Amino acid sequence: MPTSPPARRRPTWPELPLAVRVAVEERLGARVERWASNDGGYSHGLASVLETSAGERVFVKAADSSNEFTQWLYREEARRVVALPRSVPTPRFRWAATLDAAPGDAWEVLAFDAGTGRPPRQPWRADELAAVVGLAGRISDHEIEPGALPEAADELPTGHWDELAAGEHPGLDTYDPWVATNVERLGALAATAGEAVRGGSLVHGDLRGDNALVEQGPDGLTAVAVDWPNAARGAAFVDVVGMLPAVRLEGGPEPEDVLAAHPLRPGTDQGAVTVFLAALTGYFLASSLRPPPPGIPHVRAFQRAQGEVCVAWLRRRLGE
Incomplete structure (x- = not known):
C-alpha cells in the first residue's frame, strides 16, 4: 500500500527577508530566539513554531507573492477562522497581516498559538485514529448559522466525471477497468453530491x-x-469520510472497517455518504491525471493513491 509523500522543505525563519522578520517580531512583541520548521503538508510557505524572548510559542505561516495560491489559502483561512465558535478544538488564532519585504514583494502572514500536540504516527495506531475520528465528531457537533461560513455544497468540486468521460485527462485506463466501464453512471451518481453534503x-x-x-x-x-482555509457549513459526515482514503494510505484500516469501529452519527443518510464518495473519487482521479502544479510535483502521486483507495471503496459500497 503506498504511503503519503515525503515531507517537503519549507523556507525557515532565518531565510525570511529581514523586513518580514522584524515586522513579525514587532507584532509578537518579543524577539524570536528559537524556531522549528514543520515540513509536512503541501503549501510552499514558512510553517514554523517560533519561541520568543517572552517565553511564548507561536505558530507562524508565511508565503511570499510568488506563491499566489498559498497566499490565497492564507487569506481564506484568516477570513474563515474568525467565524469558528470559540469551543472548536483548535489552537487560538492570533492575527493575520500583509507585510512588505520590498516593493512588489508582499508576504501573507498568519499567527496562532502553537499546539502542544504532535501529528499522528504512521502507520496509524488505533488509539490515535480513534482520537482523530472523535475530533471530526467534535467539530461536526458545532452548529453553524447560515451565512457564517461558505456552504460545503457550493464549494464541492464538480464536473470531474464529465471531464473523465470526455477523455480530457488521458490515462483513465491506468485505473481499474471498472471505472472506464462505468464512468457515465458514476458521474450521474456524483452529480447529486451538492445536495448530499x-x-x-x-x-x-x-x-x-x-x-x-x-x-x-x-x-x-x-x-x-489545524489549517482551516476550507472551513464550511455542511453535513456532519463529510470530515470523517473525506479523511479515510488518506488514513488507509498511511497504514490505517480499510475505510469501511473504520466506519464499523466508529459509526457515523445515528440518522446519517448512507446514500448521501456514497454519493459524496463518488464525487471524491472523481476529484482524485481527474486531479491525478493532470500535470503537476508548480513546486508540488509529488501531489499527483498522492492524489492517484487516494483515487485507487476510493475506487475500491466505492465498488464495495455499491456491491460491485
Whole structure:
C-alpha cells in the first residue's frame, strides 16, 4: 500500500527577508530566539513554531507573492477562522497581516498559538485514529448559522466525471477497468453530491493526519485540528469520510472497517455518504491525471493513491 509523500522543505525563519522578520517580531512583541520548521503538508510557505524572548510559542505561516495560491489559502483561512465558535478544538488564532519585504514583494502572514500536540504516527495506531475520528465528531457537533461560513455544497468540486468521460485527462485506463466501464453512471451518481453534503454542521474540509495534533492528557488521548482555509457549513459526515482514503494510505484500516469501529452519527443518510464518495473519487482521479502544479510535483502521486483507495471503496459500497 503506498504511503503519503515525503515531507517537503519549507523556507525557515532565518531565510525570511529581514523586513518580514522584524515586522513579525514587532507584532509578537518579543524577539524570536528559537524556531522549528514543520515540513509536512503541501503549501510552499514558512510553517514554523517560533519561541520568543517572552517565553511564548507561536505558530507562524508565511508565503511570499510568488506563491499566489498559498497566499490565497492564507487569506481564506484568516477570513474563515474568525467565524469558528470559540469551543472548536483548535489552537487560538492570533492575527493575520500583509507585510512588505520590498516593493512588489508582499508576504501573507498568519499567527496562532502553537499546539502542544504532535501529528499522528504512521502507520496509524488505533488509539490515535480513534482520537482523530472523535475530533471530526467534535467539530461536526458545532452548529453553524447560515451565512457564517461558505456552504460545503457550493464549494464541492464538480464536473470531474464529465471531464473523465470526455477523455480530457488521458490515462483513465491506468485505473481499474471498472471505472472506464462505468464512468457515465458514476458521474450521474456524483452529480447529486451538492445536495448530499448539505447540512448545518461545521466542516473542516481537509481533515487528515497532517492537519491534526494528538496529545496525551489526564483524561486520555485528545486531538485538535489545524489549517482551516476550507472551513464550511455542511453535513456532519463529510470530515470523517473525506479523511479515510488518506488514513488507509498511511497504514490505517480499510475505510469501511473504520466506519464499523466508529459509526457515523445515528440518522446519517448512507446514500448521501456514497454519493459524496463518488464525487471524491472523481476529484482524485481527474486531479491525478493532470500535470503537476508548480513546486508540488509529488501531489499527483498522492492524489492517484487516494483515487485507487476510493475506487475500491466505492465498488464495495455499491456491491460491485
